[in-house]
Amino acid sequence: MKELINLTINDQAYEVAVAPNQTLVDVLRYQLELTGTKKGCELGDCGSCTVIMDGKPVNSCLVLAMQAVGKDIKTIEGLETEQGLHPVQKAFVEKQGVQCGFCTSGMILSAKSLLDKNGDPTEHEIRKALSGNLCRCTGYQKIIESVQAASKGVSK
């Protein structure tokens, strides 16, 4: 049976009817039409469904929508402001960190979470922070360079 719950996503309140067996990624994509969050493996392996929950990146395919009540959720749609794209998004565009784009939202959210904690990470720290996000196109190099570029931009 569905139940009305309140979710806070990108600083906006949503009231949505969900069943207990619905995951957060499904509610985001199919009920709230926030399709920037992708669905890949659905088992926590690929990271394409990454969202930031209470400041921490998580696999939204493993979170029940009801468990997300009262949490502060950020999806890729919430990064852009009136000033334009987030510095990490800009860096991915400029440094060609995007090929097919399927992993990009997750990559950017994991990278943003890292840079929020550590403005000047080493390459090893970047690779570790992105180790739950798989990319099948880039061979990762361009992604790492994008995050490095963003970190220089952020720490400036």
Next chain:
Amino acid sequence: MLLPKFKFHEPKTEQEACQILTEYGDKARPIAGGTDLVVNMKKKLMSPEHVVSLSRIASLKGLQKENGFVKIGACFTVADMIEAKDIRENVNALSAGAAALGSPLVRNLATIGGNLGSARPAADLPPPLMAYGATLILKSGKGKRNIAIDDFFKSPGTTECRPDEFIAEIQVLTPPAGAGAGYINLGARKAQDCNIVNVASFICLNKSGVIDTARVILGCVGPVHLRAPAAEKILMGEKPDKVLFRQAADAAKTDCLPITDFRGTGEYKRAMVGVLTQRTLEIALDEAKKNN
């Protein structure tokens, strides 16, 4: 990938959780981070009628150092374990286990209680916890009981925890002066893989530099994590050095029952049990010397 249908409960207190688990018994299953249970439910390996979230119970999320124990709430996350100074400074091999688990995304959800509750023979936290001789506090409507972690795991996926019970806390005795521990996991990749072999070792040296406590734990090479009695026997009462550690490592290879599967042959895993036993003992000795 759809989840089977279930009723969802979110108790706010331990008492409420006890009531719900008592009422539904084996039709209910606790959920913490969901990184194991949700996967199993999506794969239709499990389909509890009632899923009882422990994540809204504040008293299960704490970490304290008290009376010589590091006490970790069952819902403490694996990511927070890596950050926690009390864990790093007192029981460092447990930090190593936490850092080896999954990916940052998984670690932000995964809990210590869920890692024990899942009872996977390849899991990363049981070896260090067994090396330190941890105690689990189980609670139910009937009260609470303490159980040594060595007695907790029954077979892959099953534990001593009854359907009406849940793990509330994990208590690890702060090792005395002269003690040290090490943990190493071997996988095919650095993240997002299942271990091929994982080993934790603990030794404590007395004032004359003789090993008076030794515990060696082997993962992935039996239906549950195994103590290595032959290796421990060789270490006890001796002064530590490379030769002794090599003998213990050889003995550990006889203490396990690795199977051949797609992750490696039994022979390879047995060889790696030796290598990891030796290396974790060396880490333990370095730490024991520093702690003297």
